[in-house]
Amino acid sequence: MSSEIVNSINNIALNNDEDFVDPWNVVSKSDTGVDYDKLIQRFGSSKIDQELLDRFEKITGKKVHHLLRRGVFFSHRDMHTILNLYESGKPFYLYTGRGPSSKSMHLGHLIPFTLCKWLQDVFNVPLVIQLTDDEKTLWKDIKLEEAHEMAYENAKDIIAVGFDPKKTFIFSNLDYIGPDFYRNMIRIQKCVTFNQVKGIFGFDDSTVIGKIAFPAAQATPALSTSFPHIFNGKKFPCLIPCAIDQDPYFRMTRDVCPRLGFQKPALLHSKFFPALQGAQTKMSASDPNSTIFCCDTPKQLKNKINKHAFSGGQVTVEEHRKIGGNCDVDISYQYLRFFLEDDDKLEQIRKDYTSGALLTGELKKILIDTITPIIVQHQERRAEVTDEVLKEYMMPRKLEFDYK
Amino acid sequence: MSSEIVNSINNIALNNDEDFVDPWNVVSKSDTGVDYDKLIQRFGSSKIDQELLDRFEKITGKKVHHLLRRGVFFSHRDMHTILNLYESGKPFYLYTGRGPSSKSMHLGHLIPFTLCKWLQDVFNVPLVIQLTDDEKTLWKDIKLEEAHEMAYENAKDIIAVGFDPKKTFIFSNLDYIGPDFYRNMIRIQKCVTFNQVKGIFGFDDSTVIGKIAFPAAQATPALSTSFPHIFNGKKFPCLIPCAIDQDPYFRMTRDVCPRLGFQKPALLHSKFFPALQGAQTKMSASDPNSTIFCCDTPKQLKNKINKHAFSGGQVTVEEHRKIGGNCDVDISYQYLRFFLEDDDKLEQIRKDYTSGALLTGELKKILIDTITPIIVQHQERRAEVTDEVLKEYMMPRKLEFDYK
Numbered sequence: 001m002s003s004e005i006v007n008s009i010n011n012i013a014l015n016n017d018e019d020f021v022d023p024w025n026v027v028s029k030s031d032t033g034v035d036y037d038k039l040i041q042r043f044g045s046s047k048i049d050q051e052l053l054d055r056f057e058k059i060t061g062k063k064v065h066h067l068l069r070r071g072v073f074f075s076h077r078d079m080h081t082i083l084n085l086y087e088s089g090k091p092f093y094l095y096t097g098r099g100p101s102s103k104s105m106h107l108g109h110l111i112p113f114t115l116c117k118w119l120q121d122v123f124n125v126p127l128v129i130q131l132t133d134d135e136k137t138l139w140k141d142i143k144l145e146e147a148h149e150m151a152y153e154n155a156k157d158i159i160a161v162g163f164d165p166k167k168t169f170i171f172s173n174l175d176y177i178g179p180d181f182y183r184n185m186i187r188i189q190k191c192v193t194f195n196q197v198k199g200i201f202g203f204d205d206s207t208v209i210g211k212i213a214f215p216a217a218q219a220t221p222a223l224s225t226s227f228p229h230i231f232n233g234k235k236f237p238c239l240i241p242c243a244i245d246q247d248p249y250f251r252m253t254r255d256v257c258p259r260l261g262f263q264k265p266a267l268l269h270s271k272f273f274p275a276l277q278g279a280q281t282k283m284s285a286s287d288p289n290s291t292i293f294c295c296d297t298p299k300q301l302k303n304k305i306n307k308h309a310f311s312g313g314q315v316t317v318e319e320h321r322k323i324g325g326n327c328d329v330d331i332s333y334q335y336l337r338f339f340l341e342d343d344d345k346l347e348q349i350r351k352d353y354t355s356g357a358l359l360t361g362e363l364k365k366i367l368i369d370t371i372t373p374i375i376v377q378h379q380e381r382r383a384e385v386t387d388e389v390l391k392e393y394m395m396p397r398k399l400e401f402d403y404k
Numbered sequence: 405m406s407s408e409i410v411n412s413i414n415n416i417a418l419n420n421d422e423d424f425v426d427p428w429n430v431v432s433k434s435d436t437g438v439d440y441d442k443l444i445q446r447f448g449s450s451k452i453d454q455e456l457l458d459r460f461e462k463i464t465g466k467k468v469h470h471l472l473r474r475g476v477f478f479s480h481r482d483m484h485t486i487l488n489l490y491e492s493g494k495p496f497y498l499y500t501g502r503g504p505s506s507k508s509m510h511l512g513h514l515i516p517f518t519l520c521k522w523l524q525d526v527f528n529v530p531l532v533i534q535l536t537d538d539e540k541t542l543w544k545d546i547k548l549e550e551a552h553e554m555a556y557e558n559a560k561d562i563i564a565v566g567f568d569p570k571k572t573f574i575f576s577n578l579d580y581i582g583p584d585f586y587r588n589m590i591r592i593q594k595c596v597t598f599n600q601v602k603g604i605f606g607f608d609d610s611t612v613i614g615k616i617a618f619p620a621a622q623a624t625p626a627l628s629t630s631f632p633h634i635f636n637g638k639k640f641p642c643l644i645p646c647a648i649d650q651d652p653y654f655r656m657t658r659d660v661c662p663r664l665g666f667q668k669p670a671l672l673h674s675k676f677f678p679a680l681q682g683a684q685t686k687m688s689a690s691d692p693n694s695t696i697f698c699c700d701t702p703k704q705l706k707n708k709i710n711k712h713a714f715s716g717g718q719v720t721v722e723e724h725r726k727i728g729g730n731c732d733v734d735i736s737y738q739y740l741r742f743f744l745e746d747d748d749k750l751e752q753i754r755k756d757y758t759s760g761a762l763l764t765g766e767l768k769k770i771l772i773d774t775i776t777p778i779i780v781q782h783q784e785r786r787a788e789v790t791d792e793v794l795k796e797y798m799m800p801r802k803l804e805f806d807y808k
């Protein structure tokens with residue numbers, strides 16, 4: 001058993017005062033959310049430090065995305081290996097995914113896709129996006145048909161992020177799993193024992209066998225031979241941008257890959273997008289009050305932020321002017337870190353809110369004014385995603401990619 | 405948990421003096437082999453009695469196959485339901501399978517297929533044959549490619565049994581598993597817990613997750629919607645002829661089917677084909693000395709029977725003439741029960757060997773003379789199975805079937 005697997009087992013045996021993070025639950029006892037430095041230690045990943053960011057900029061010639069420079073993507077595995085590949089003109093691909101959970105995605109779901117789009121543009125590489133509708137029907141009390149429909153609805157939101165149709169393949173497991181994919185699933189399932197998935201995912205004897213087998217389905221896209229139409233049966237390394245809660249799947253994948261003659265996938269981990277009520281938990285589609293959906297109207301958006309966004313300000317204006325607000329727990333400020341691209345403007349807001357010069361209502365207005373056009377534009381692009389367009393992205397086909 | 409599942413769990417907790425039967429091992433402490441009456445009790449199936457055979461003949465208007473009338477197929481589940489269907493002109497289909505284990509099948513492997521062919525002819529129904537090359541690679545230390553190749557070699561032997569190409573679909577899991585099949589697999593995997601497969605198959609925490617998930621792959625062909633090209637998405641009942649050691653899979657299948665809106669599959673169970681060395685264990689392709697392969701030459705066949713077939717005779721001719729032989733443990737006589745169609749001739753042999761009138765060498769010669777033409781004809785038919793013919797049987801396609 002590799003050290004990565006051992007680390008993941010440690011993750012299960014948490015102290016009561018520690019954050020709980022697995023692919024299905026994120027709970028922190030702290031107002032400021034999960035302690036990500038501790039998570040890096042526990043998961044055995046590496047911190048994205050200034051040196052990596054500098055190297056990124058030097059090699060790609062592009063300023064790094066604000067989600068990277070602000071530490072929203074904060075942890076990685078083998079990102080230097082990917083930069084080495086890019087530097088020497090060697091091919092790789094991107095892989096990310098989504099467990100469809102409601103007919104509309106929410107703001108938090110956009111984060112990994114936003115970085116993925118940027119990475120696709122910067123590296124000029126193909127991207128495969130797995131919709132795990134099989135997972136959804138196994139974990140939730142919903143029919144397979146319902147999960148499958150959600151996958152298609154989510155695919156529309158994903159396409160609206162702006163991926164290049166010539167370089168992007170989106171697939172639902174329930175549609176796509178065929179002989180090539182299944183063979184790699186079996187190869188992976190032959191390498192992983194119940195003991196291991198028990199340790200990694202907390203399964204027990206009452207777990208259904210579909211859940212026990214599923215981690216292999218999420219690991220399989222990291223094997224390029226699962227996509228013969230794209231990679232023509234050849235082996236290419238891959239980079240997986242995802243939220244940190246998905247890391248258990250990819251620790252398992254990284255353990256298995258070398259045994260099957262594949263390179264370990266590299267990873268970029270994002271922090272969670274906090275719920276409106278506060279950073280103790282991540283935004284979840286199953287609680288509409290804690291969540292801003294990509295399909296919310298500007299009015300709904302405004303009302304939700306004004307009514308539910310947890311404030312780091314003081315109770316009265318007088319007190320706020322005197323003491324100032326706490327940006328570390330203020331959800332409006334935290335959201336701006338995800339969506340306001342202008343670093344100087346963000347820093348000014350931080351200073352003004354901390355000093356008390358900026359009131360909570362004013363901060364919320366800035367957030368509303370920042371997110372509204374993003375959401376509106378997203379909805380406009382989504383409206384253009386016809387069934388025809390959807391079909392184009394989801395058709396197994398050759399992708400165009402050009403390595404320098 | 406249904407009573408069928410509970411029965412199967414009881415199967416694991418055997419007394420030391422009981423036979424051990426699971427899909428991977430058959431061991432009996434008795435010279436006469438497994439106690440099949442006890443097995444019926446333990447598995448909770450029904451004995452194939454004279455009443456069922458009479459009804460079979462009455463409804464089909466055909467004399468029942470000697471494998472049925474001699475009790476080689478000795479146990480069933482819901483066979484009366486299948487006869488009711490046939491009686492009222494309602495459609496059903498046959499499903500059987502093979503776990504490819506060596507490049508040539510052996511005599512014992514032919515038994516379920518021989519009855520399947522007869523059932524296909526009598527009922528005029530479609531037949532699906534699953535080659536579980538995925539299972540083979542999970543259970544054995546062989547590469548997936550090797551298991552896949554064995555599946556194709558075995559398919560040639562199966563085709564040589566004489567199945568109607570217009571009514572028979574043979575598929576390798578590694579080739580065929582695609583969205584329709586996978587969706588039913590997931591539906592099944594959602595209904596079965598680790599606890600259940602632990603009880604049924606004796607899995608433990610060190611079992612790889614591929615094995616844990618696999619029973620669903622063997623259950624899936626019992627859901628007709630797994631074959632849209634044959635059944636056009638409609639639900640049809642099925643009848644599964646198989647060796648009794650496969651029953652655990654289908655007890656699980658029968659437990660799951662009603663929960664997914666499908667009828668429980670009916671079953672016909674055969675006894676094991678004994679090894680040359682004696683009925684304590686079944687013939688196994690992994691021990692060439694205990695096994696007559698379908699590809700053996702007449703000379704090899706003769707040598708193996710003369711050298712290895714366990715004899716129920718006495719040590720000297722004099723003693724044999726005086727005491728007589730024991731047909732219950734004599735492998736040559738047992739094999740004749742499988743392959744000699746003439747009931748009168750078989751009965752005469754039994755009497756003569758029991759009385760001592762027939763010597764062991766003479767009995768072996770009768771067996772050799774009986775099996776040699778069967779094997780030779782099989783080899784001739786197999787030689788006609790070109791890659792073209794193989795492709796025809798294994799192509800997902802519409803099958804012809806005509807219900808009275």
